[in-house]
Each structure stands twice: as structure tokens, then as C-alpha cells.
Amino acid sequence: MSFTMDLARRANAIRLDAVPGEAAYVARRAIADTIGVAIAGSRTCFIASLANVIGADGAQGTASCIGRKGAFSVLHAALINGTAAHALDFDDCSTAMAGHPSAPVVPAVLALAQERKATGRAVIEAYLAGVEVEVRLARAIMPHHYDKGWHPTATLGVFGAAAASARLLGFDDERMATTLAVAVSMAGGLKANFGTPVKPLHVGQAAHNGMLAALTVARGMSANHDAFDHNYGFFNVFNGAGTFSPEKALEDAPLAVLEPGLSVKQHPCCGSAHSAIDAAIALFRRHGPLDPRSIARIETWTHERRLVHTNRPQPCTGLDAKFSVQYLTARALLGGRISLSDFTKDRLKDGETAEMLGLVTSAAHREPDEYLGRVRVTLKDGTVLEEAASTRFGRGPENPMSDAELETKFVDCARNLHGEVAAHSLFASLMGIDHAEDICGLMTATAGQP
Template sequence: MSFARELSRRALSIRLETAPAEAAHIGRRAIADTVGVALAGANAPYLDALEAVLDTAAAPGQVTLWGRGGRRASVLHAALVNGTAAHALDFDDCSTTMGGHPSAPVVPVVLALAELTGATAGKVIEAWMTGVEVETRLARGLLPHHYEKGWHPTATLGVFGAAAAAARMFDFDEDQMTTALAVTVSMASGLKSNFGTPVKPLHVGQAAHNAIMAALVTRRGMTANPEAFEHNYGFFNLFNGAGTYDVDAILNGWDGPMEVLDPGIAIKQHPCCGSAHSAIDAALRIIAREGLLAADAIERIETSTHERRLAHTNRPKPRSGLDAKFSVQFLTAKALTTGRIRLADFDDATFLTPDLAALLPRVTSTGHNEADAYLGRVRVVMKDGRVFEDSASTNFGRGPKNPMSDAELRDKFTDCATLVLGEAGAGAAYDAILSLGNNDRLDGVLAMISGKGN
């Protein structure tokens, strides 16, 4: 039996009525968080370029573009634009198993197809669960080699989660989901070489678009090689390579705890690359004791993060606000001197303040290879001779062991969405998402997050 069929059989076993209630609650939080960060990203200038290329104004469709002034598009184009917006700020939720962002490629798919088909919130949550389980369990057998080779798992694995979620939204049977996943094998992409540029979030939009495309063509009778994963020239051997993946690790254990519960989904507290969060949190521990540090009083800053994290956050001279999101040097210095990392810190015109520009050459970042891949250390030497140091281990965000409360998540959502929806509209949208009943349709919520009239 092919791998795609084995994976489909397991994915179809996920049912809302038998899943733990906590998993559904996590799903609602994940959807709210993804929509919130997408609304904050809805004004990213490159979304205008995407809309222009897709010509949505000339060909309006049935599906809402979140926070884009009430405009609508085809289901494919809406998934592309909304998926890109969801990852535009790198503020979306994380999975340590996946080494990436599980909800950003999946939520735009399930909400677009809910709008297209009139599906209920319960169906949306069930499809989200399925998508997250598929992409994270693929990661169990492919990482860390897949990541270290240079692939962006949020896109290359997220596209399969999004395709599985689309299959559930369309009520595919095992044969249809097998085909859809096999079609998706030829639609996976995303390279780490474009981290720090607008192409990184575009990876996610493309994954959402391609997942719906795979499902739609499957509905129309498209066929594909059911052995597209394990073929000599298939996904496993080309994207990873012989001897670097473990199929059993992907297919075994589906009768155990769901990935969304253990190790769970981490909600990001800082609007930047998760690989720098440990250094940020170590810096915040220092200032919690010592108070804010003046940039001109610092002799030097030393950071140490895992070499796998440092590989794409070692950016001592960030070129733009977006690039600064991936600079452990910038982020640590910013945390030490201002006490927090905010969305406003990454405006291209103002991100590199004179005091930070002078301080960055005095920040040294090195990599370690310790067993705790999330451990970050910060050491600060002051010009008066004092030395401050601390460490933290942050798994990309606030996960099950230290969860962000619903109130904290609401604050994050409203901070993200207020610019587009207004403060009252942002709070109302969050409350509406979290209060959705399993049998409720999403029309009202989607109208609220469209940005029409704001």
C-alpha cells in the first residue's frame, strides 16, 4: 500500500466528535491568532503587488480577502493573498516538531472553503486538526535534515497539511485524499534562501493556493502517482535524500496524543523569527532584574544560540525592518534597551535608530551545539565593568507548558487587528471567533474581518 494512502487513512480517522475538547479549543485559538496576525499583515505593500498580478478587482470572486477593504477574490486567489498575509509579520503560531508555522498555510484554506461551501465551524476545526496533524507528523520523519538542507517546512510540509485540510472540507474519501496528496507532491516548494524577504510569506500563500488547487483538480478527476512520496524520484528522496527520513516515524503513533496537544501549538509572543526568541527572553530576564540598559553604556553584547537557529538569524547588519526580524543581534539589543519587541519596531523607515546603529557592531553572536536546541544565552558587559548574563529556552513561543491565556491572546489579536478593524471591531472579531459553536456558519465572522468600511 502506498505511503499517500497510509497517510490518508490516518488523516481521515480524525473526527471532531472523538477528539479531545481541548484540541477544539486550541483550534479556535489558532484560527483567531492566525486571522489576527494576517490582519496586521494585510497592509504589507507586497500584497498590493499580489492583487495586481491576480487582477482580483477585475474578476471579483466569492471569498473574502481579510482586512483588504472588503474586496473579494476567487477561492484560489484568496488563499494566496490571505496565506501570504498570515505569515507577513512572522508572528503566526509555531510547532517545534514542524520547525515552522502550522496554522498559516491551513487556516486560509479552511476559511476560504468554508465560505465557498457554507461549512460549519465544527467542520473547519476538524479540517484544521487534520491539516496540523498531517504536516507535523510528516516533520517527525523528515526533520531535522529537511530543515538543515535548506527547505522551509512551513511551505514544503505545510502544503500537505493544507491539502489534507482541503480534502476534509470537501469530504474526500480515502481514494480522493490519496490522489490529492500525490498531486501536492509536485506543488511543494519554499527555500530558506529567501528568509528575510517578502518571498518567505509568499511561500505560505503559495502553499495554501496549491493545496486548494490540488483538491479542486482531484474533484475534477485528476490522477497522480500514489507512490509519489516513496518513488525513487519522489518527495522523500528528492527533498531529503536516501537514509535521511523515517517513514515509520510518520505513520506510527496516530492512536496516541494529538500533536496539537503534545507537544502542542506555540503562540508567538514576539513578532519576529522564533529562532531568536530564546535570546530575546534571556535579555528580558536581565532587564527584569537590572532595568533597561542604555545603548551608549554597553561595552558589548554576546549571544549564544543553537547553531541551527543561528544559521538564519546571524544578521549583524539588517538591511530592512523585515530583515531585522531575523537578526538575533538587532533583536537582543532592542530587547535590552527598550524592554520589548513590538510590531512598530520593524518599520523600514525607523527600525534602525541611531543608538542601535551604533550598538550593533558591538554585538557578537555565536552558535552552540548543546542538546537543548532552544537554549539561548546573553551576556552583557557594561562600560563601567558590570557584567549581566542570563539564559532562556523558548520553543518558538508560548506553548502548553507556559500557555498564553485567552486574555493575553485577545490582547495580541486586538493589537494586530486594530489598525485594520479599529479597536472595537478587533475585539468584537476575536470574541466572535472564540465563541463559534460547532454548528455555526462563519459568514458573520468573515464579514467582520473583511476590513470593509474601516
């Protein structure tokens, strides 16, 4: 049996009536959270530009674009919604995947489900299958894949979107395997574009391409089932000889959404900076807001794998600032939190922020806990204030967000487009998605007010 067929069988074996109830609960929360951050992300200027470029005017189609009125083709909806879901870098994370599992999968699932008038249970099943494929593949290729410069949310997200789409289309194991093999030639995304709008575009492409793979197979497309382990296949080309272990992807393990689980972001920025942020917030809570004029220097330490793409002492744009551990530490020390407003032009030009930022220097550590972050503030009078935190890209199973906290995050993301009352109502509907007989009305509601 080929690797591709073995992986396909595992994706198709997931059935909602046979998995722990906790898995469906995690899926509902993930879908709601992804839609929430996509609503906020839909307001970014490059989402409108993307829609204009591809001619997605909402004049015809069967799928809704989050934050946009009209009906779109399923492929355009997946592309735009996938990009919006990652636009603010506020979407959930997986430590095993070293990326964001839901953002490529949810837009593909919802677009196809709306077209096919699928039930909420079918949506959850497809979502679980998509995330399972992403994380299983990650076990085979990490950490070398990430260190080499690939963006796993894109390179693995395409397979999650493909598997989830295949499930909604009712594919058997043979066609599921073919879909995954087609998707091998549609994977891509480089870390060189972190801190730019291209990073979220990676995710939109993954959602689009994964669905495209499934739709072409539905019309007779074929592919080489050895596309993963061929000499010129995914493992050898994307990683290289001796840097992958396909057998790890096929080991018996709990569902990926349960172990290692998903981490929900509470800070709208790169997860690699969250430990430094949390250490800085702990200092704020203990000592209150610090006056930059009283500080001699601020030092941060994060793991070398985390610092390599967050070492940006002078960020130029809001997106760039989301990847600057120096900026994020400065803002956390000043305000005790990181919010969406910290990435506006006005905040970036703020004099007090600039003064605090100028005091921050960042270095790498190589300690066994690669999520460990330390912040040390040395005052001009010689007093040293220091805190450490180990945050695994967000609030994971060991420290989960409550439903109330998740709702607060959702409403914060959605209120500007939907209004306070409607945002609360939409969250409640999404948390009950498994009871929906047809998700069309639910998806139409994500468009928000005119």
C-alpha cells in the same frame, strides 16, 4: 497499502466528536491567532502588490480576503491570506514541524468553507486534519529536511492545506490519498529567501497549491499514490536516501495540536531568535534600560541550527531585522519587549538602536537544548550581566498564553484596521467559531473598515 493511503486514512479518521475537547480549544485559538496576524500582515505593501499582479480585485468570487473588501476566488483568497498570515512572522509554530503549521492551513480552510457555507465544526475538523498531516510528515523527515535548506512551512504546509481542503470537500480515503499525491508535485520553498517578502509568499503558495490539488481531484485529477516513497518521490528527492523514516509518520500518537502542541508567538519575528530576546528582556526587567554608552560589549549564544539564518549583524530592512538576532537583542535590551513598531524605517534608523546594535556579537553553541539562548552584557566598569532562556519558538503548552493575553495580541494586530471595539468583538466570534452554522458572516467581518 501505500504510505499515501495510510496517511490519508489518518487524516480522515479525525472527528470532532471523538477527539479530546482540548483539541477543539487549541484549534479555535489557532484560527483566531492566524486571522489576527493576517489582519496586521494584510497592510504590508507586498500584499497589495500580490493582489494586483494576480488580478484579484475583489470584483467577483465567493471568498473574503482578510483586510480587503470584495469577493475573491477561493484560490486567490488562499494565496493572499496565506501570504498575509506569514507576512510579519508572527504566526504560531510547531517544534516538531520546525515551522508554522496554521498559516498554510487556515486560509485554505476558511476560503473553501466560506464558498461551501460550511459550519464552524467542519472548519475545526479540517484544520485538525491539516495540521496532523503536516506534523506527521515532519516526524519522517526532520531535522535533515530543514538543515538541507527547505522551508518546512511551505514544503509541508502544502500537504496540510491539501488535507484540510480534501476534508471540507468530503473526500473518501482514496481521493484524500490522491490529493496528497498531487500535492507532492506542488511543494517548494527555500530558506535562501528568509528575510524577504518571498518567505511569506511561500506560505501563500502552499495554501493555494494544497487547495488546488484538492479541487483538481474533485474534477477527476489522478496521481501516483507512491509519490512520497517512489525512487523519485518526495522523500528521496527532498531529503535523500538514508535521511528519512516514513514509519515515524504513521506511528500512533496523540493529536499533533496536543503533543507537542502549538507555540503562540509573543514576539513578531523569527522564532529562532526568541530565546535571546527573552534573555535580553530578563536583563531589562532586572536592571532596567541600559545606556549603550556604559556598555563595553554584548554577546549572544544560540544553537548553531538557530543562528545559521539569524546571524545578520546589519539588517537593511524591517523584514531583514526580523531575522537578526543582533538587532532583536539590541531592541529587547533597550525597550524590554519586541513590538511591530521595531521593524519600521524610523526604528531601523534610530541612533540609540544603531549604537546598541554595534555592540552585539553573536556565536553558536552546540548544547543539547537547541532552544537555549544566552545574553551577556559586559559594562565598561567590568560588571557582567548575564541571562539565559529556552523558548521553543513561542508560548507553548508548558507556558501557554492565557486567552486574555491572546486577545491582547489579536487586538494589537487588528485595531488599526477594525478599531478597538470591533477587534474585541471579532476575537470573541472567532473563539466561538465551533458554534457557527455558516462562517460567511464571520469571514466577511475580517475585511475590516473601508
